[in-house]
Amino acid sequence: MAAPIETLPTPVATGRPPRPPRAKATDVDRRHRRGTARWFVLAAAVGVAVVMLVPFVIMVLNAFKAPADYSQNGPLSWPAEFYTEGLRNFWTRVNFPEKLVNSIWISGAVAIFAVVLSLFSSYALGVGRVKGRMWIVTLFLLANMLPQEVLVYPLFQMAQEVGLSNNQWSVIIIFTVIQAAFGTYLLSSVLGTFPKALLEAASLDGAGRWRTLWGVVFPVVRPTLSVLLIFFFIWTWNEFFIPLVMLTTNATQTIPVALASLQGDRMMDAPTTNAGALVSMIPAIVFFLIFQRTLTRGITAGAVK
Amino acid sequence: MTTVDRAAPPSEPRTRGTRRGRRSRDWVGYLPYLLPGLIAFTVVILIPFGMNIWYSLHKWKGGNAPLRWYGLGNYTDLLADEQFWTSFRNSIAMILAMVVVPTLIGLLLATTLFDVLGKRFGPRVASVLRATYYLPQILPVAVAGVLWNWILNSQTGAVNVVLREIGVANPPNWLGSTDTALPTVMLVLIWIQIGYPVVIFMSALQRVDPELYEAAELDGAGWWHRFRAITIPQIKPETFVITLTCTVAALKVFGPIYVLTRGGPESSTLVPSYYSYLNFFDKSKVGYGAAIANVLTVLIIAIAVVIMVLQARSARREEEGR
Numbered sequence: 001m002a003a004p005i006e007t008l009p010t011p012v013a014t015g016r017p018p019r020p021p022r023a024k025a026t027d028v029d030r031r032h033r034r035g036t037a038r039w040f041v042l043a044a045a046v047g048v049a050v051v052m053l054v055p056f057v058i059m060v061l062n063a064f065k066a067p068a069d070y071s072q073n074g075p076l077s078w079p080a081e082f083y084t085e086g087l088r089n090f091w092t093r094v095n096f097p098e099k100l101v102n103s104i105w106i107s108g109a110v111a112i113f114a115v116v117l118s119l120f121s122s123y124a125l126g127v128g129r130v131k132g133r134m135w136i137v138t139l140f141l142l143a144n145m146l147p148q149e150v151l152v153y154p155l156f157q158m159a160q161e162v163g164l165s166n167n168q169w170s171v172i173i174i175f176t177v178i179q180a181a182f183g184t185y186l187l188s189s190v191l192g193t194f195p196k197a198l199l200e201a202a203s204l205d206g207a208g209r210w211r212t213l214w215g216v217v218f219p220v221v222r223p224t225l226s227v228l229l230i231f232f233f234i235w236t237w238n239e240f241f242i243p244l245v246m247l248t249t250n251a252t253q254t255i256p257v258a259l260a261s262l263q264g265d266r267m268m269d270a271p272t273t274n275a276g277a278l279v280s281m282i283p284a285i286v287f288f289l290i291f292q293r294t295l296t297r298g299i300t301a302g303a304v305k
Numbered sequence: 306m307t308t309v310d311r312a313a314p315p316s317e318p319r320t321r322g323t324r325r326g327r328r329s330r331d332w333v334g335y336l337p338y339l340l341p342g343l344i345a346f347t348v349v350i351l352i353p354f355g356m357n358i359w360y361s362l363h364k365w366k367g368g369n370a371p372l373r374w375y376g377l378g379n380y381t382d383l384l385a386d387e388q389f390w391t392s393f394r395n396s397i398a399m400i401l402a403m404v405v406v407p408t409l410i411g412l413l414l415a416t417t418l419f420d421v422l423g424k425r426f427g428p429r430v431a432s433v434l435r436a437t438y439y440l441p442q443i444l445p446v447a448v449a450g451v452l453w454n455w456i457l458n459s460q461t462g463a464v465n466v467v468l469r470e471i472g473v474a475n476p477p478n479w480l481g482s483t484d485t486a487l488p489t490v491m492l493v494l495i496w497i498q499i500g501y502p503v504v505i506f507m508s509a510l511q512r513v514d515p516e517l518y519e520a521a522e523l524d525g526a527g528w529w530h531r532f533r534a535i536t537i538p539q540i541k542p543e544t545f546v547i548t549l550t551c552t553v554a555a556l557k558v559f560g561p562i563y564v565l566t567r568g569g570p571e572s573s574t575l576v577p578s579y580y581s582y583l584n585f586f587d588k589s590k591v592g593y594g595a596a597i598a599n600v601l602t603v604l605i606i607a608i609a610v611v612i613m614v615l616q617a618r619s620a621r622r623e624e625e626g627r
Contacts, residue, residue, distance in 0.1 A: 038421055038422075041421045041422065042422060042430075045414070045417055045418065045422055046434070048414065048438070049437040052437055052440065052499070052500075053437060053440070055456060056440070058456060058463050062463070074463075076467060117342055117345065120338045120342060121338065121339055121341075121342035124338040125339065128331070128332050128335025128338065128339075129335075130332045130336065130339055136339075136343075142606060143346070143350050145553050145606060145609050146354070146605075147577075147598060147601050147605060148557070149559075149581040149582060149597075150353075150595075150598040150599060150601070151349075151354060151357065152582075153357065153360065153594065153595065154353035154357055155349070158353070173349065174349055177345045177348075177350060178349070180342060180345070181346065181350070234443070238444075238445040238446060238447075240559070240560040241559050241582075244563075245586070255448075256445040256448055256560075259447060259448055259451050260563065263451060269461075270455065270461060273451065274455065276451070277451055277452040280445065280451075281444050284445060284448075285440075287443075
């Protein structure tokens, strides 16, 4: 698997060796060579893309293939018949609609709460210039790097003490804080450069802090907030460790946890596993396609910061 | 308002502006907005972190069992624990698979897409390929792991079925043998990780001023020369971001290990986070698990600080050079 990834693109880099322009004739010569070389480059890049896609293709092919068909014709053949037993098996076994609702509820609640919390904190830090803000922001940034293992057992104990064991609210509260720590870090640097003129105009109009926040600051940073909202939703959706520990029964679990906990089950034959993986990744892919533009913009913004 | 402003300066140093004087007392009014965040942060992160340190100083089976004071015993036990050292050695493999290899390949792919394909076949081609490379990144990592676990299954998995069909009598037990498990996990991680540097590097390349390349080309600099003299220094900020975020992620990695190998066989793919999970919830050695998690935390923060200091220093040097 690795070999094609590593070796294929190499000719691309060396394909056009550093070569000082000698005469005008070579310029034409070079352009001519580029003309053919570019097809090799394209082939190599497409080759890498194929390697990336192979697991998905294998998954789709085998999600709808009968077990007998699989053992006879192997994983690469086109299914002899459209076999849906695997999908049905997985669907009822995990009670997929319930898991879908759980995942949407947890991720959606976290995204909204974390954005609001980030906005409040960064309003105080970035616009309000609260004393010691550098320390607070650094603390939040460091918290984002903590491995969750360092928090999980105490949080597990605390949840039990306050009656939130195996309760989705425990996961929602935890991730709201973890995501908001990052959101505050990012937003307070954005709000640190908030145009002073706007704030002064608002204060001349007699707007208090609360009205300035919602009437002046919020509309300006709304695009950033929507990127954060999407990020928080996806990050929480993909989270595995804390939901695995906190959500102990089937009824409360999220999609990734439910799928992983079926591993090693005897009922999990090839079509069931593949259909399970397929329907579990569909929400993520749909979400990605809807928000692709906003997301790539967001990744870029995050990187330059 | 103006009267207040005029009255303020005498109490303030002359050089400070009037507005500053007013502002310096103003921040107190914003405290209520910070309060919810600080309280939540304290309850969910600071207190549990403190409790974890407290646990690590005890022997404790968890739950209602009594805590027995053990001092730094858990930490000295770690030093003699072979599995602990294995788990951190495997972290180096995780850094290789999640930072070094994806960054190098990602840079190569991004420059290829940007320099050649984007310019000669149109931005459409480049952005479709970029989306393809990024696809594994959007999957829940546990879902990707479950898929790979089946593909690599020694008996029924797709890879070995195909290998047997083409005549390999005894295909390797990819995830089940101590020789192949770690390299196999690394390959899966590379597959998951690669899209992230590609996307970030591509946006970095768009930021670079094309005039720099044109000038270099006029000076007769070849592709490789331009790449080294212009591209690499120009995209340094993004390279630091990728290195930092991916290194932290590699040290924290848990999900893929849990679904692919559970640290096995014979701890050959054990990583610190999984080892601590194992002690918490499987071996009921909570104090010991807490100690492992704390050591991991110190290591992550130390490495992150080193990377950030290097980044700051390189940025400063650049500024001085200008």
